[in-house]
Amino acid sequence: MPDNTITLPVIDTGVIISLILVILIAYLFIRVITFTLVFISERVGHHRITVKMVLPLLKFSIYGFAIYYILIYIVKWESSQLVLFGGLFGAAIGFGLKDLFADIIGGIVITIEKPYQVGDKIKMGNYYGEVSDIGIRSTKLVTPDDNLVSAPNYLIFTQAVASANAGTSEMMIVIDMFIDSCSDPVLAMKILTESVMTSKYVYVSRNRPFTILLKDFPFYRRLRAKAYVNDLRYEFEFESDVTRRTWKEFSGNGIEAPNINILEAGTINQTNAS
Amino acid sequence: MVNEKIDISDEIIGFQEEILNIQTAIAEFESGHNLNVAIISEPYAGRTTLLNEIEKMNLHKIIRFSFSSIVKNKDEIILPYQSKRIVLIDDCQFLFMRKIGGFEVLEHFLNSTAAPDKMFITTWNFYSWKYLDEVMKIGKFFPVQINLPKFTAGQIKDSILSGYKKEEIEFVEDVEFEKERIINFKKYPVAIKPWNKKINLPYIRIDYSGLKFRLSKKEKRATIEDIIFEKIHNVSNGNPGVAKIIWLRSLKYPIIKPSRIKDESLNIELDYNESFVLNIILSMKSIKNEEISEITGLDFEVDKIIFQLSKQGLILTGDCSCTIKPEALKGIIEFLKKLRMVW
Structure with a gap:
């Protein structure tokens, strides 16, 4: 009889600390890059949208790399364990994380398809304003009244989004x-x-x-x-x-x-x- | 086509091709094809020098006019040019004001350029021309458009040294210049709003002319004379008028040293209205204070703005008028381009 049991890797304190450390480094790295790029972009006049355009892509790449690093080098999962994790993850999505997952997928679609970019003026649902950030979960808009609105990324699948300038400053x-x-x-x-x-x-x-x-x-x-x-x-x-x-x-x-x-x-x- | 040989004087430096084009247009006009000419350049880039040369070459055919301030009444441009068929008009940017109702004189002038028996050779400030061409399509009235090119370091050298005898100027290699660092750490002031404080962020600035000098010195190619004119070329951005002013400022007759040629990089900090006034001055090169008030309206105080621009070393003031400071031209253009005020 073949042995079909899958052994889960041991997650000890050291692994947890490393895991937290990698996430923290990725987060801090993103914060530094965001601050630097925003600072530079505000000083290059009408080219600022072009500079800010790379921000969402960098964020997703850094987080993606961090997750890959955690799974392969820290937790050291094998393919069978990844399949098991996929199954558990699917169940988690079914139980209540589906909105979060839809937001993340929405974020990836926004990054790749670019229906709008950081710096654009857009109308999304009932909100109108300048896109100040495209995050993993939500897009932040600054309205004309200076309110900061967080619109979930999944809205991209359900609502029409109008971008008034489509990547240009005029x-x-x-x-x-x-x-x-x-x-x-x-x-x-x-x-x-x-x-x-x-x-x-x-x-x-x-x-x-x-x-x-x-x-x-x-x-x-x-x-x-x-x-x-x-x-x-x-x-x-x-x-x-x-x-x-x-x-x-x-x-x-x-x-x-x-x-x-x-x-x-x-x-x-x-x-x-x- | 006109096949006559056109003689061009060797005295003028850098505009041979432009003169040839204008002389060809004049010859075409004389054979029955009217081609109005627009000579377009940045302030200090040599429009008037070129026009002087054209006038000298066609002395008996031409009548010349210049505007030195904004023309507000179209009757002022009923020009007494009946006797001569070719009309030279310098500084045509003074024919309009950027305000509602400020284009009547220009429209009247443009209509009169359509006369078949006259040829108009006009000069324009580049930024006024660009604006007018976008909003009014004035380019249609001037089939021959000549954009004056930037000078090379060699042309700047020839142009400046043409005013001196051979070996009159001493080019001295100085220790100070050798000591100048290629990579400099500068400080950029950044305001932190919550604490109402300013911090200085360090950034790297590379001295390209110094770098070129070191490299060429290693290869033993460039002379100190070449290095000096290369530096003047970089600082003036190839503008011959600005280059001449930098030369005069750096020369301690009869000695000139590279370390005396300073690239005063400007840290321009202006609000939108101040930037707009700077744009108006740049588009005219020189303008009266009252004309700035008229253009901008009374909604913001022009005197304060002029003081601010002068304080930052961007303009020269005097006699109730403002002029773009030649040494600041490069920085001003970069700044206004970033704001998209000049297109």
């Missing part, structure tokens, strides 16, 4: 201005055009042009500017700068805001919704 901003139907639309468009192109936050190139559009509605006209901000961190400043300077110029040139009658307001809301 980002398209859409600015709407509403004017009265009686105001001169040509002059208004000229003012908005010049307001966008003279903003201190604008970025224009052959691949990043700006557009000014006009649309007529029953009781007002909408001017829409589509232009790139030079750094996504100035998204709201850019919008505010263009709006402020445009309205200042509008008021000096007799261009007025829509004169909404309370009875008409409901109609306008319906039009907007459609």
Whole structure:
């Protein structure tokens, strides 16, 4: 009769200490690398996203190597023991660790597929903000209100993620201005055009042009500017700068805001919704 | 095509190809094809020198104008050039202001360049041109665009030494320069917000010209003269105007030593509005304080910003105007590129 028993390796105090030590070293190493790369990236201007791009990959590689080292050199498992461990691990996932495991797999998918990167502005579920970190379990976002949101990585499988800049530091901003139907639309468009192109936050190139559009509605006209901000961190400043300077110029040139009658307001809301 | 032989003076250094292109465009214009020319370069890179040479070569055909401050009224550019068909205009960046309503004069000028019986040879600050070409596509009005190249160390040497007699200048190899370290440890100040403190993080800086010197000395190739001009070339980033200023600053007539040529690396710390004002000054090279206020609006205080820029050694002030400090040009461009203010 062949002996089918699998002997589990002896895990003594020395092994546990070594195990903790390896995890601790990996963690500290990641912290140092993260700090250094973030520090460098913040000093290279618009290339910062490129520098930060390598962070998740480094994290997963270091943790992966640490796990490999623990299994092969510290615990010294053989293939049969690994199979047994796999079975136990599967059972653990079934019992309650499935969310954690889904997060880790989500993290690996994010690292390889790059639907977004550290530094991007993304909308994930109900949250919008700049990705400050992609970890093993979660992605951290800094919202415009400076809240730190941890979104679990598995959301990548269940929710659509919109990245506004997709790895570049410039980002398209859409600015709407509403004017009265009686105001001169040509002059208004000229003012908005010049307001966008003279903003201190604008970025224009052959691949990043700006557009000014006009649309007529029953009781007002909408001017829409589509232009790139030079750094996504100035998204709201850019919008505010263009709006402020445009309205200042509008008021000096007799261009007025829509004169909404309370009875008409409901109609306008319906039009907007459609 | 024009096949006439074009004579170019040997006196001017470094722009032979550019002069040839401009002279070809002039010859084409005379045979019936209008090709307006835009000469584009960084501040101090030799636009005016090139324009002087073109004027000298075509003295009887040309009329020349220069703008020294921003032109605010389009009537100011109704130029009395009826008699001559080729018009040279220096510093065309003064034809616009980066503000709402600041492009009327430029638009008027661009429309007048479309006249078939006139040829316009214009010079532009590189950063103003780049901005205007992206936002207004002004390149369409100037089929011949000449970007002035950076000078090599040899060209800088020829250009500077052309002002002196042979062996008038003594190039002295000094001990101080030999002692200068190739690898230097510098300190970078980092603010730690929670404690409101600053710490100095060490970083390594390599002196490439010193390294080159040591290597070439081992090979016994480079003379001290070559080393000096190589260093000036590195510090000026190949800009002939800046190189000349560095030369004059380092020369203790008639002696020049390598250790006197200092690469003053700038540690620029500016907020966004200060950087924007610096960008405006760079795009114009020189601008009046009141014009900066007009461009930026009244939402931030220009005097404070100018003081800050001056304190950091980035601009020169005087006579209610600001000018980019030549020695700081390289650092300023790197800084503004990082912020994506210059494209």
